[in-house]
Amino acid sequence: MKQGKNLFSFHRKLNNVMLVIAIVGLIICYMMTRDVKKDETSTSRIEPYQVALLEDGSKEYFIDLSSYDSQYSGLVFFTAHQSVTVYNAGHEIYSFTKTGGFWGSTPGAKYNFVSINEKMQNVAVILTPAYDIVSEKVPEFYIGNTYQIYSEFLRDSIPRLIASIFIVIFSLTLFAYYIFMNKRLNLGKDLIYLGYFSLFIGVWSTNETIAWTLVSENRIFDSIIPYICLMLSVPPFVLFFDSYLGINGKIIKKIILWASMVEFITVTSMHFLKIREFRENLMFVQLMITVAVAYVVGAIILQLLHRDFSRQVIICTIGVSLFLIAMVVDVINYYRIIGDADRLGRYMVLIFVLLLAWDLIRGTNELIEKGRRARQLEIFALTDSMTGLYNRNAFESQAESDRKLDGIIAVVADANGLKACNDTYGHEAGDEYITLVAEIFNGVFGRYGTCYRTGGDEFCCIIPSSKAVNMERLKKLFMTKIYTANLEGKYQYSIGVAIGAAMFDSELDKDFRALVKRADESMYENKKASKTV
Structure with a gap:
């Protein structure tokens, strides 16, 4: 009983910790994105004065630097799946051209920092797309102090990086919670599904931030991970909501899961066989995600139409609505903005998974409390309030249970002279008498078996x-x-007890009650013997 209370208290504290983490995260985001005093050199966007299309499909951007002095030390631009070469007066001053070989034809995504000085009048930036699908991507060029530009980009992206890392940490917390608490609470798979979904989305989201792009060196690896995470996020997403909302759409669920598996195998195989790489198949990945979201949204709408306004449905309605808005905005931004287009989604995902986990743990709390109350009632129903031993109800349940009888021993005891004690010294003394006998009986035999008070002054082990x-x-x-x-x-009073015992013998005992009867007979023989002494 005490353990149940401690467990309930632990879950309540865990909910509070989750809330504190979310608040601390918001505070950190705010503190790290406050306006700070800027350098005198302002970062400004610079437009190429000419763009040329080369024979191999590359584009060459010509940028005039003649009006910028020595305070401007860097030209910065973002590229994704494009090789970069920069020339000044015919000399190469920067390049980013290394591809992944077996891992892919793309050099990945990168913020390119090109060092410039006041002697440079013009630079030519040549961008060669790894895939035709990105050939129309036009980069935004910025000029200013290199360190200041780096700091501004990093500072602007830190809140999104923190939110993404929180999602990853939160998923690992769910895994740890499941590992340590599953045996004790027999938890469902909901937490595991939510943990996997959060992990894949968190890793994808982290990888997509400007901050991660700035600090990570392995751009080839980082160009593969987002697509794999997005594809792997679909099955746990569907499985979680199917279980959490009780959708039970077996056929549709199986179709989506099988389609997701086939998509993952096909798209991954095509990538490494150089048929069509991940970026070229992005539309199919996005389509699979859309189908999964549509499955969940459709289930929520059906439950609302059936007037199911349970806590789970309300949380999902709010969360999925926010998630859909964020997804639409971010998908539009992806095709319009160069760089980190996921400006809103990661915050909505963080809020959503926090809400879902909070509700799951709250539901566990309620089950623990109900279980604790049920155990209390069971204990009250099966325990003798005076002696603390199991009562007659428990004994009858034991007698009716289907179990192996070979080798078990029944020990019975009967307090002598209880009626005389009650008549002479009162019922309080009689109760004390019974309690004393029970304590001694349990102290001797209870370490080997289960003790019962089967009657007023009768005991059995x-x-x-x-x-x-x-x-x-x-x-x-x-x-x-x-x-x-x-x-x-x-x-x-004088305490007197008669005791008897018998071991089950299939030739003498046809059932459990026959065994106890033989133990009783042994006890009565002991009672008679004690009277004749």
């Missing part, structure tokens, strides 16, 4: 066959303790 006991020694020990209690207890 069932010792399983797995326990090796010397019954004669235990009976002598029991009677010795009764004698000691009489000698040292200074009670008004």
Whole structure:
């Protein structure tokens, strides 16, 4: 009972910790994005004065630097799936052209920082697309102090990086919680599904931030991970909501899961076989995500139409609505903005998974509390309030249970002279008498088996066959303790107990009750023998 209360308290504290983490995260985001005093050199966008299309499909951008002095030390622009070469007066001053070989034809995405000085009048930036699909991407060029531009980009992206990392940390927390609490609480798979979905989305989201692009060196690896994470996020997303909302759309769910698996295998195989790489198949990845979201949205709408306004449905309605808005905005931004287009989605995902996990853990709390109350009622129903031993109800349940009887021992005891004690010294003394006998009986036999108070002054202990006991020694020990209690207890009455025992014998006992009856007969023989002494 105490353990249940401690567990309930732990879950409540865990909910509070989740809330604190979210608040701290918002505070950190705010503190790290406050306006700071800027350098005198302002970062400004610069437009190429000419663009030329080369024979191999590359584009050459000509940029005039003649009006910028020595304070401007860097030309910065973002490229995705494009090789970069920069020339000044016919000399190469910068390049980003290394591809992934086996891992892919793309050099990945990168913020290119090109060092410039006041002697440079013109630079030519040549961009060669890895795929035709990105050939129309036009970069935005910025000029200013290199360190200042880097700091501004990093500072602007830090809140999104923190939100993304929180999603990853949160998913790992769910895994840890499931590992440590599953055996104790028999948790469902909902937390695991939510953990996997959060992990894949968090890793994808982290990889897509400007901050990660600035600090990560392995651009080839980072160009592959987002697509893999997006494809892997679909199955746990569908499985979680199917379980959480009780959708049970078995056929549709299986179709989506199989389609997702086929898509993952096909798209990945095509990428490494150089048939069509991940970026070229992005539309199919986005389509699969759209189908999965549509499945969940459709289920929510159906439940609302059936007037199911449960807590789960309300949370999903709010969360999915925010998620859909963010997804639409971010998809539009992806095709319009160069760089980190996921400006809103990661915040909505973080809020959404926090809400879902909070509700799951809250539901677990409620189950724990209900279980604790049920156990209390069960204990009250099966326990004798005076002695703390199991009562007659528990004994009858044991008698009716289907179990192996070979080798079990029944020990019975009966308090002598209880009626005389009640008549002479009152019922309080009689209750004390019963309690004393129960304590001694349980102290001797309870370590080997289960003790019951089967009647007013009658007790029974069932010792399983797995326990090796010397019954004669235990009976002598029991009677010795009764004698000691009489000698040292200074009670008004004299404690007397008759005891008997029997081991199950298939030739003598047809069932459990027959065994107990033989133990009773042994006890009555002991009672008669004690009276004749």
